[in-house]
Amino acid sequence: MKPGNEAELAELVAGAAGPLRIMGGGTRDVGRPVDGTALSTAGLTGATLYEPGALTLVVRAGTPLAEVETVLAGEGQRLAFEPMDHRALLGTTGAPTIGGAVAANVSGPRRVQAGACRDFLLGVRFVDGQGRVIKNGGRVMKNVTGYDVVKLMAGSWGTLGVLTELSFKVLAIPETEMTLVARGLSDADGVALLSTALGSPFDVTGAAHLGQGVVEGGARTQVRIEGLAASVAYRRDRLTALLPGVEAVEGADSAALWREVRDVDPFAGQPGSVWKVSVRPSDGPVLCARLGTLVTGAIYDWGGGLVWLRGPEAGDGGASRIRAEVATLGGHATLVRGPEALRRQVPVFPPETAGVATLTAGLQAKYDPRGVLNPGLMG
Amino acid sequence: MQMPEPNASVLARKDRVVARLREALSAAAVISDPAETRAYECDALTAYKCAPMAAVLPASTQEVSAALRICHEEGVPVVPRGAGTSLAGGSLPTADSVVLGVSRMTEVLETNYPDRYIRVQTGMTNLSVTGAVEEADFFYAPDPSSQLACAISGNIAMNSGGAHCLKYGVTTNNLLGVTLVQMDGTVVEIGGAHLDAGGLDLLGVICGSEGQLGVVTEATLRILRKPEGARPVLIGFDANETAGACVSDIIRAGILPVAIEFMDRPCIEACEAFAKAGYPMCEALLIVEVEGSEGEIADQLTRIVAIAEQHKPVALREAGDADEAARIWLGRKSAFGAMGQINDYMCLDGTIPVSALPEVLRRMGDLSAEYGLGVANVFHAGDGNMHPLILYNANTPGQLELCEALGAEILKLCVEVGGCLTGEHGVGVEKRDLMLHQYAPEDLDAQMAVKDVFDPAWLLNPAKVFPLAQSEARRVAAE
Numbered sequence: 010m011k012p013g014n015e016a017e018l019a020e021l022v023a024g025a026a027g028p029l030r031i032m033g034g035g036t037r038d039v040g041r042p043v044d045g046t047a048l049s050t051a052g053l054t055g056a057t058l059y060e061p062g063a064l065t066l067v068v069r070a071g072t073p074l075a076e077v078e079t080v081l082a083g084e085g086q087r088l089a090f091e092p093m094d095h096r097a098l099l100g101t102t103g104a105p106t107i108g109g110a111v112a113a114n115v116s117g118p119r120r121v122q123a124g125a126c127r128d129f130l131l132g133v134r135f136v137d138g139q140g141r142v143i144k145n146g147g148r149v150m151k152n153v154t155g156y157d158v159v160k161l162m163a164g165s166w167g168t169l170g171v172l173t174e175l176s177f178k179v180l181a182i183p184e185t186e187m188t189l190v191a192r193g194l195s196d197a198d199g200v201a202l203l204s205t206a207l208g209s210p211f212d213v214t215g216a217a218h219l220g221q222g223v224v225e226g227g228a229r230t231q232v233r234i235e236g237l238a239a240s241v242a243y244r245r246d247r248l249t250a251l252l253p254g255v256e257a258v259e260g261a262d263s264a265a266l267w268r269e270v271r272d273v274d275p276f277a278g279q280p281g282s283v284w285k286v287s288v289r290p291s292d293g294p295v296l297c298a299r300l301g302t303l304v305t306g307a308i309y310d311w312g313g314g315l316v317w318l319r320g321p322e323a324g325d326g327g328a329s330r331i332r333a334e335v336a337t338l339g340g341h342a343t344l345v346r347g348p349e350a351l352r353r354q355v356p357v358f359p360p361e362t363a364g365v366a367t368l369t370a371g372l373q374a375k376y377d378p379r380g381v382l383n384p385g386l387m388g
Numbered sequence: 389m390q391m392p393e394p395n396a397s398v399l400a401r402k403d404r405v406v407a408r409l410r411e412a413l414s415a416a417a418v419i420s421d422p423a424e425t426r427a428y429e430c431d432a433l434t435a436y437k438c439a440p441m442a443a444v445l446p447a448s449t450q451e452v453s454a455a456l457r458i459c460h461e462e463g464v465p466v467v468p469r470g471a472g473t474s475l476a477g478g479s480l481p482t483a484d485s486v487v488l489g490v491s492r493m494t495e496v497l498e499t500n501y502p503d504r505y506i507r508v509q510t511g512m513t514n515l516s517v518t519g520a521v522e523e524a525d526f527f528y529a530p531d532p533s534s535q536l537a538c539a540i541s542g543n544i545a546m547n548s549g550g551a552h553c554l555k556y557g558v559t560t561n562n563l564l565g566v567t568l569v570q571m572d573g574t575v576v577e578i579g580g581a582h583l584d585a586g587g588l589d590l591l592g593v594i595c596g597s598e599g600q601l602g603v604v605t606e607a608t609l610r611i612l613r614k615p616e617g618a619r620p621v622l623i624g625f626d627a628n629e630t631a632g633a634c635v636s637d638i639i640r641a642g643i644l645p646v647a648i649e650f651m652d653r654p655c656i657e658a659c660e661a662f663a664k665a666g667y668p669m670c671e672a673l674l675i676v677e678v679e680g681s682e683g684e685i686a687d688q689l690t691r692i693v694a695i696a697e698q699h700k701p702v703a704l705r706e707a708g709d710a711d712e713a714a715r716i717w718l719g720r721k722s723a724f725g726a727m728g729q730i731n732d733y734m735c736l737d738g739t740i741p742v743s744a745l746p747e748v749l750r751r752m753g754d755l756s757a758e759y760g761l762g763v764a765n766v767f768h769a770g771d772g773n774m775h776p777l778i779l780y781n782a783n784t785p786g787q788l789e790l791c792e793a794l795g796a797e798i799l800k801l802c803v804e805v806g807g808c809l810t811g812e813h814g815v816g817v818e819k820r821d822l823m824l825h826q827y828a829p830e831d832l833d834a835q836m837a838v839k840d841v842f843d844p845a846w847l848l849n850p851a852k853v854f855p856l857a858q859s860e861a862r863r864v865a866a867e
Contacts, residue, residue, distance in 0.1 A: 060741065060742075060743055061640050062636035062637070062639055062640045062742060062743060063636070063639070063741050063742040063743050063772070064639055065741065084640075085642060114584070114589070116584070120583065120584075121583075124557060124561050125583070125584055127589060127592060128557060128560075128561045137834065141830050141834075142830075143830060143831055143834045144827070144828070144831050145827075145831060145834065145835070147806070147807065147808050147826075148741060148806055149739040149740065149741055149771070149772050149773075149806070149807050149808055149811070150554075150739070150771040150772065150773075151549055151553065151558065151739045151768070151771045151772070151773040151811035151812055152739055152808045152810075152811060153546060153547045153558075153596050153810050153811065153812055153813070153814050153815075154808045154809045154810050154815060154819070154823070154826055154827075155815060155823065155826075155827060155831075155832070155835050155853060155854075156593055156596065156597050156835040156838050156839075156853075157547065157560065157592055157593055157595065157596045157597075158593065158834060158835060158838070159592075160560065160589045160591075160592020160593055160595075161588060161589055161590075161592060161593045161838070163589060163592070164584075164585060164588070164589050165588055165589075169588075180644070181640075181641075181642030181643075181644070182642070183642065184642070201502075204502040204503070204504075207504060207613075208501060208502065208504065208526075208613050209613060210525075210613045210614060210615050210616050212615075212680075237643075237684070237687055237688070237691075239683065239684070239687050240680060240683075240684045240687060243681060243683055243684060287582040287583055287584055287586065288582050289500070289503045289505075289580075289581045289582055290502070290503050290504075291502050291503050311583060314503075314582055314583050315583070339580045339581060339582065340580065340582040341582070341585075341586030342586075343586060358586060358587050359586035359587060361586075361587055362576070362577070364570075364574055364575070364576035364577075365576055365577075365578065365587070365590065368576070368588075368590060368841060368842065369587055369588050369590075371840075371841035372588060372837075372838065372841050375837040375838075375840060375841060376834070376837065387587060387588075388587075
């Protein structure tokens with residue numbers, strides 16, 4: 010089903026006799042597989058408001074991400090949260106939508122400086138499990154009027170409501186970008202370098218380390234700076250003095266380095282399960298050291314706090330050991346890529362403590378009392 | 389302001405409730421003498437006052453949990469309180485309530501510079517968090533103007549902002565984790581020192597829920613390295629419209645100042661008379677602040693000045709050094725004090741799209757004339773968060789009501805042009821009855837459903853945020 014407007018969509022949800030599989034462009038096949046009728050938001054397209062001078066964009070949920078980025082680029086602006094494109098990693102096809110990016114709360118390398126997808130989301134309209142159209146937030150940057158259901162919707166993977174319209178804070182594309190690259194560092198040394206960079210006053214907008222064996226030429230540690238040309242040149246000099254052995258990469262070559270990290274490209278087409286782990290930055294290398302040969306590659310983004318792990322496909326895909334180690338450090342692990350059978354066998358999303366699980370179940374029961382919206386997807 | 393009738397059976401059980409609280413905490417941590425509970429009768433919205441039945445000042449998460457469990461068992465409403473600086477009546481008690489203050493919980497629990505976070509008890513003041521990490525040149529970014537006094541617990545409850553949130557975001561963008569005690573005493577850990585939720589973003593909805601979902605006793609906050617320097621430029625215009633257009637052009641040019649503050653003529657005049665900062669007399673003033681090294685600051689200010697000059701400013705003053713920077717900020721920072729000198733005032737907090745600035749200022753002027761009350765404007769222009777100050781005389785009968793009516797009209801205007809009722813102060817009791825101007829009943833229903841889940845008994849921070857008629861069915865069902 011692919012409704013052409015919000016009212017039609019609301020009617021379809023209200024009239025649903027069984028589970029619905031909510032999707033945007035269908036490129037983010039993550040979570041426990043949902044057995045249900047497909048309901049796509051891809052028919053809800055187009056920007057309804059764009060005010061570059063107020064840094065505000067309001068857009069329908071099914072609008073292709075590429076279209077959003079083109080519209081913004083026309084005014085020299087962008088989505089600063091740098092949403093990941095899951096297609097290569099998951100082997101999916103189709104056009105990622107802006108609604109899908111929000112439903113998954115996907116945030117790229119700039120998360121460490123600018124914030125997550127949810128931080129740029131100013132307002133939502135969505136259809137709840139009973140087919141009611143709900144709005145929350147608005148189109149202005151500062152808004153504390155009532156509860157922030159906007160945040161709750163970001164990253165809820167269509168389990169609380171079907172997103173129909175979203176407002177964003179957007180930002181200008183900076184004049185210049187540059188990446189400082191170090192080679193051959195151990196994971197611990199790489200992440201230590203990233204901590205130094207992020208703890209400097211030089212406004213680093215990306216901090217990643219690709220461990221040994223992930224890309225050609227050995228381990229690669231990279232730090233991004235963006236801004237006015239003179240400012241980038243100044244910060245390059247200061248950071249080069251602070252970070253031993255780094256070399257500058259500019260322009261399109263710099264951008265390519267970050268697209269690779271954002272989309273977890275090195276793991277695309279490689280066998281194995283792929284885990285997304287969120288921990289304290291300095292715990293990233295500790296985790297990998299403890300997991301030893303269970304993982305065959307690690308990409309550290311967010312200064313070390315986001316670790317992409319390539320694990321086994323067999324057995325439980327590494328779930329019990331990865332989660333046991335993450336639990337001792339504090340954080341969580343999500344199985345982003347794995348065969349359907351594995352995703353039915355182990356929880357894809359991090360198991361919750363009893364208290365949190367009660368709250369989650371309570372919210373899902375309130376927003377979708379009949380359990381028709383992506384039931385079971387989040388476990 | 390309508391408040392629910394105090395529950396007579398709760399009032400009748402006061403002695404038992406107080407005795408149980410004293411047993412669970414310590415005698416000194418429970419205040420029940422009416423002479424002393426009066427200290428908790430209001431917050432910074434002093435127009436409304438009601439002493440609570442009792443107040444408790446627990447010293448730990450365990451004590452908060454014990455106190456809440458007792459109140460839950462006894463069916464006693466609880467009003468959480470940070471430092472009591474809410475401008476919206478966010479911690480206004482009801483006569484049958486127990487105020488739970490976190491003012492004794494002021495410890496730093498952990499500081500971690502390599503991972504850039506601090507974990508604190510939430511009774512700490514906003515400024516003391518920055519104070520705790522200053523030794524390493526770090527800071528906590530959200531900076532509400534009450535930061536010397538306001539507590540982190542209240543910042544989280546109201547999702548507080550500040551002058552510098554154009555660049556650094558508000559509380560929710562800088563909050564990593566909380567220890568939340570629910571009304572029935574259950575303690576849950578949400579988030580941590582890592583980024584982002586693994587499941588639903590509960591942290592996101594807890595922040596800004598005005599103490600109605602639970603009491604946050606501990607928080608993990610993101611800390612940032614201080615910039616090398618910061619410097620403002622002062623720009624005067626002969627019309628509000630021109631100043632508004634200049635703000636828009638600066639933003640469009642891709643320069644992201646850390647702050648863009650706006651003052652209109654009534655405010656400039658009052659500030660000048662009070663602080664003598666040497667402000668030029670004109671219709672509108674902008675203070676634009678940028679950060680970085682000396683060179684970076686100069687580069688950004690050059691660009692900002694070039695943009696401003698296209699709008700023919702009547703005054704333009706760059707701060708050459710720290711002294712001049714302080715002078716530029718002096719008037720702005722004393723704005724509220726200056727207003728207080730000449731009159732009583734009510735501070736509003738609506739947000740509007742930046743593009744609507746000229747229209748809103750013009751219509752606000754019309755409303756001001758219609759109601760016969762002066763309105764001065766000083767606000768965060770970069771993000772459209774306005775703070776109109778309505779001047780009135782509290783001693784003149786009827787003026788408070790007139791002032792509130794004008795305030796309501798101005799907030800409705802903010803909503804009409806695409807904005808909202810409150811940008812950073814919160815709804816509290818002050819804007820509760822305006823909520824239906826911004827949200828449809830089903831929108832409020834979706835918000836109240838969150839409270840149903842976290843606080844099914846509807847005992848936490850009663851009569852805030854939602855119009856009483858909207859929440860009545862739920863409150864009755866919960867009893």
